[in-house]
Amino acid sequence: MKSLEAGEPAEVGRYRVFAVLGQGGMGRVLLGRSPDGRLVAVKQVRPGFAHHSGFRERFRREVAASRMVSGAFTAAVMDADPDAPTPWLASMFVPGPSLAEAVAAGGPLPPYSLRYLAAGLAMALGEIHRAGLVHRDLKPGNVILTGDGPRVIDFGIARAIEGDSELTHTGAIIGSPGFMSPEQARGQAIGPASDLFSFGSLLVMAATGQGPFTGSSTPHTLYNVVHAQPDLSRVPDDLRRIAEACLAKDPGDRPDPAWVLRQLGPIAPAADPWPQPVPQLFEAQQAEVRELLNPPAPKHSRRVLISGIAVAVVVLLVAAAFVAIKLLKPPEPAPAVASAPPPGTAVTTPVNPDPLGPDNLRRVDLCKVLAGWEAPVLGALAVTSPGRRLDCLYGALKLGVGPSPIESVPAGDLEGLPMYTSTFGSSCTAAVPVAGLQNVMLLSEIGGPLSPDEMCAVAKAGLGEAVRRIRAGGHGRDMAPKSLIGLDPCALLWPERVARVIGPVRATALEDLHQCVYQADGTLRLVVELGYPPHGPEQAAAGGVVPVEVGGTTVYRDERPSGGPPGCALTWQHRAMTERVGENVRVTYEREGGKTTQQTCAKAEEFVSALLPMLPKP
Template sequence: MQPLPPGEPRQFGRYRLIASLGEGGMGRVLLGVSREGRLVAVKQVHPAFAHDPGFRSRFKREVETSRMVSGAYTAAVMDADPVAPLPWLASVFVAGPSLKEAVDAAGPLPLSAVHYLATGLASALAEIHRVGLIHRDLKPSNVLLAADGPRVIDFGIARAAEGDTDITHTGSIIGSPGFMSPEQANGLPLTPASDVFSFGALVTMAATGRAPFAGASTPQTLYNVVHSAPDLTNLHPDLRRLVEPCLAKDPKARPNTAQILDFLGSVQLTATPWPPAVHTMIERQQAEVRTALALPVPKEPRKRPKWLIPTVAAATAVVLAAVATTVVLTKREDNPTATAASNTSVPPPDPLSAAALRRVDPCTLLGPNSLPKSGKLLTTTDPDPQYDRCGFYFDRSAEISGSSFVSLQLSVLLPGKKGQPTKVGALDAIQSQESNSCSLAVSNPAIPDYGIEVSATRTAQTSCGIAQEAMNVLLAKLRDNPAPYPNVAKTLREADLCAPALKKPLQDATSETLRSEGHGLHECNWQGRNNYLLGKMHVTVPDENATKVGDSYLTVKQEGDSCVLAWTFPQHEPGWWDRLNVFAGTTTTSSGAKNCDSARRVLDVVVNAIKPRG
């Protein structure tokens, strides 16, 4: 665990970040604290994956399934956002070293500890397989040793990375050579038996300190996995009887998790299941967490964390975070070509259009008595304008440990969303229910592929009723053209960054033929030889690394062949600034410096087309 360096963002969505836990092939892991005080491990996906729409789709699907996994020996997925500029997920934080760290520090585990480990791993795999997932990357670093038992992490997430990205190429396989199955090494379709093979390799490594197929090089290791017998030297006979069938080359010859658990029998639980050195590592990490929690919280923007400006490596299809700021694109005398939709102060005729939804504060759409069937709403959570989202607690939440909650979001991506097709009035909808929560997403006919979502958490019997009542109230309120944000005309909230009037000046500035593709309410991708992603947001302070330009601030981040500019406008209402992000990513061989020049020209065009009124 490492402290966050000065200047590092301290907020990630609804989580306050307090330390860095490490970084792997899939991304970076940070220690965070939820608003409810729950410790979480936040995994921010590597920027090089973010530009691939296929990865995002797979990531969303796998995360949704992963959230169905429970059990004593898994680290439950609590939250995720596959459409964020850098997709991320948050899971329950587990204090303890990985199996790799434990074996490296303390040597092979004793027989009793291996038996405990094997039982926990088999139980975790049984739960993962129950919901239809295959772990695909079960390895020593994805097994944590907590004081009360092992935990399997990152289940199902490796599936999202098996595609064509800057890191993985078409047909490539994500996994660890010494612990993947022969069928995975050969790129064949996988079944749960693949995880059983990895389980056998893990148990062997834990008991002997060495993977059973380890070779002098990665190619040699993969060859051993596919063709050679495992090295089970020094393995206890009881463990050998467990491991040998798990490491069969033929998946059909391997036992399933139920058979493994039957073989292992009951566990003799003790207060210290691991070697003393491992418990010392656990206690050390717990102490580090207590120290990190005791540090003063740096003053950071509460509602617009700076991580929403993606790092430059966030490649060409990142959707720049956009959000609770209002933009008016209008004609300016000093740039007659940069015109846009005028008269936006008049509410548009379609209350579900993007122009109408940009103006609406979601936190004003429900009041204390809006849901008479479900109960009185007592508390509003901090708004999350990054996603046009707001949450509300019921007055009985204190009685049921804060589990009575309803949230609404004005723009959600619908393709690939799992659930039961249904109707809300004449509108198509998708309803998804879990153990004690329910979400209802209504398709918005004015914004293809996007919708409005309400989710509720209380009990399995009541959560869907709450969501349905809240959705009906929400749609009725929107159709009444609710009051806009205060001073909406003085902010950048209303701007359409895909406005047709921007096309010609942007093409003139870039010398490219461009086409636009909107992403929700506040982002647009202008695509040509290069990609120019525009997004807008609302911040409380400029970026601390920004350069002052007149009464505004400019941040430039260049890395490789990509460039990100962030232009922070002066305050138009007390305590707030507007920010416009421009991401330039190449699809050719342009240099990063050249893309920064292009991004600056794009920024100039858009800034000249924005004229907050008043």
């Protein structure tokens, strides 16, 4: 751990760097500052990696995926340059002690802190996996405890290096032995389920002060990871159930982050989520980093000048060592102590904190957002078509969430977001992306007798006002406690469980706020929607719909669903809202090659049977 050597570049890309925070097998970490004054952690990849075929392209893909991850519970990726002579990635510098430091200094976390930690980590993993990433090295040193929750750091590089057989010899593994998954310890291919195993190990360590598989040596630890059953007797009861499920040796038996969050239930806000000495560690680190970046000004006296230089050097070394230990070499955890289990919890799905993310937008009533707003040309807006799922009509202006508009083109920034506009036919649409989703936009559309320029001006103004109001909050839907409208359909079943029904899942995509698509040998769609009861006169008139019993629920099967390829659709009403409209769930499985209709419907029914127990009871 040292300051920059004389003659070393003081800038990496557009970031001014001050010190080396740490070095490891993949490169080094520098403390820097962005042009707008924010502190950043700049990870420089070892130059040797850049010379290997395919590394830069893999690194570019990993960085692009990392940028899709919300910064709510991670160190958000801010910038990168895969094409630099020494490739680098810049992420937010997250102040705070690591989980390893906190446990070493104060012992195991109390129950309320454990629940806070578990919820934050599950949210972080959900965002990482939704972006198509696997962390690969989730360990106590890569979890930072901040004042508003845990943060997961150091993702986005490991897979680019792991993907090259020249960089990682056969059987080589990337990760920390005590927190690896069995498949990772064996050097096998890994997926999101590997991170859930590491999450279970972290939870045990935080609750007891010791990792569940720690042995007398690295080979002993790896043997325990693959073969031994951990002792969970000192983990609180409700968290023990979560840890036990996550620590299943078979990846297919592990849950996903959404399941963990449902088991935890709502987490009450806390002004001080962490016990002592976490706040003291945080303040000490902040003071040392301030000294590192702003050493005392020298005096005119030669004696004072020499003394000041000596003090600054000492502060620099202490601060660099402190931050380096935090990032790269977490200390051994303190001895374990028992803790009492917290009270039982309810089942729920928490809200993603990004106001323009899909989880929050599901809970926004679009018909409340612009009501009463004085729109240019149109005047005060009033709702003319309430009760819709993904849009609301305010006379000539429509506010909605949907796919990118036809023939859209970039049109600058709107409220800090990239904006696109489309003039198609006699209408103009302005759109900004929904955070974390591809090709799903928040849109403002207007049509009518106005000129194209006038229409686009109104659409842009309406969209800007909608973004500001959604970020400000206060426009929530009036939803029943057991409503499905606020749930992420892709989080109801983890991909490994889906794969048991339809085979290996090549891709999982949220196509809009309420529709999840799994691509395997066939295509399975899960949709939550508002609509007529599936057994009503409209469905009866269509013909071909028959009731079947699946998991104790009457489900209506359509063996020839319209509007798509041959397959099987299963629909049931989860909750009635009025005599004619309710919340429906529809599962459509497009027929695989060579499969009969009966076989295709059997697969769809098997999926529904697995899904029903995961839904809240109306």
